[in-house]
Amino acid sequence: MAKFKHGATPGPFIESVLFERGRISDPNHYAFVLPSLKGLMKLDLHPKVTFFVGENGSGKSTLLEAIAIANGLNPEGGSRNMLFETRASHSELYKIVRLRRYHALVPDAWFMRAESLFNVASEIDNLGVGRSYGGKSLHEQSHGEAFMTLVENRFSQGLYFLDEPEAALSPQRQLEFLVLLHQLIEKQSQIVIATHSPIIMSYPEAKIYSFSEAGVRPVAYEETEHYRVTRSFLESPERMLGHLLGKKTKNKAESP
Numbered sequence: 001m002a003k004f005k006h007g008a009t010p011g012p013f014i015e016s017v018l019f020e021r022g023r024i025s026d027p028n029h030y031a032f033v034l035p036s037l038k039g040l041m042k043l044d045l046h047p048k049v050t051f052f053v054g055e056n057g058s059g060k061s062t063l064l065e066a067i068a069i070a071n072g073l074n075p076e077g078g079s080r081n082m083l084f085e086t087r088a089s090h091s092e093l094y095k096i097v098r099l100r101r102y103h104a105l106v107p108d109a110w111f112m113r114a115e116s117l118f119n120v121a122s123e124i125d126n127l128g129v130g131r132s133y134g135g136k137s138l139h140e141q142s143h144g145e146a147f148m149t150l151v152e153n154r155f156s157q158g159l160y161f162l163d164e165p166e167a168a169l170s171p172q173r174q175l176e177f178l179v180l181l182h183q184l185i186e187k188q189s190q191i192v193i194a195t196h197s198p199i200i201m202s203y204p205e206a207k208i209y210s211f212s213e214a215g216v217r218p219v220a221y222e223e224t225e226h227y228r229v230t231r232s233f234l235e236s237p238e239r240m241l242g243h244l245l246g247k248k249t250k251n252k253a254e255s256p
């Protein structure tokens with residue numbers, strides 16, 4: 001196995017996440033009663049990429065954040081060195097998380113979600129290290145550009161938690177993101193991503209967990225609702241629009 005720059009073994013880092021439910025102090029806390037999470041005892045992470053998919057409000061961010069905090073990351077996002085605080089709304093789930101690790105050393109770690117990019121950009125400006133990002137502050141780039149710049153320039157070999165990275169990205173940028181993801185994996189990073197994007201969740205060397213009332217369950221790519229709904233819509237937009245809008249809708253391509 002390749003060695004990373006400080007001589008320790010690179011990723012994967014986390015084998016599984018255990019939930020010690022006996023340590024719950026407030027059983028009514030929302031993260032302990034969410035239908036998808038309430039019976040969760042153990043979650044095996046893929047050594048390369050793990051995806052969290054599911055309806056809005058199904059608990060993906062709550063779980064992602066808890067695992068990130070358990071890894072020493074700021075619940076608000078950023079790298080391990082970034083300790084800014086603008087709110088305190090994270091759940092108590094991290095308190096019962098125990099990590100089963102392959103080994104203790106993680107060279108780099110980041111937790112990124114759409115809301116944290118602004119704070120991360122400010123922190124990078126404050127640290128005076130913005131010049132390494134193409135000489136342009138992340139604040140002077142669009143959300144999508146700033147996110148891609150960060151992944152390309154700052155992520156290397158480590159443990160990365162990303163919440164809906166597609167929020168800022170055009171379909172073409174999502175394809176480019178897949179290439180960056182692959183490069184990180186080739187450097188032996190381990191990545192956990194909550195996403196609604198059928199493009200991003202197509203990454204082949206991955207495990208997809210679907211969050212629902214039935215719990216957190218592994219699911220095949222083609223069986224995700226995201227894949228099925230998007231595919232069925234694009235195969236025949238007029239049929240689905242007709243069904244949704246209750247009338248016959250002309251295919252735009254056929255319009256005069």
Ligand SMILES: Nc1ncnc2c1ncn2[C@@H]1O[C@H](COP(=O)(O)OP(=O)(O)O)[C@@H](O)[C@H]1O
Pocket residue numbers: 030034054055056057058059060061062063089090091
């Ligand atoms: N700070 C909070 N306090 C109380 N309930 C919350 C809090 N954050 C999220 N929730 C609830 O937990 C549920 C899951 O939220 P979240 O993990 O953000 O879902 P997802 O990321 O899957 O869309 C939501 O229904 C939300 O209302």
Ligand SMILES: [Mg+2]
Pocket residue numbers: 060061062163194
């Ligand atoms: Mg979310």
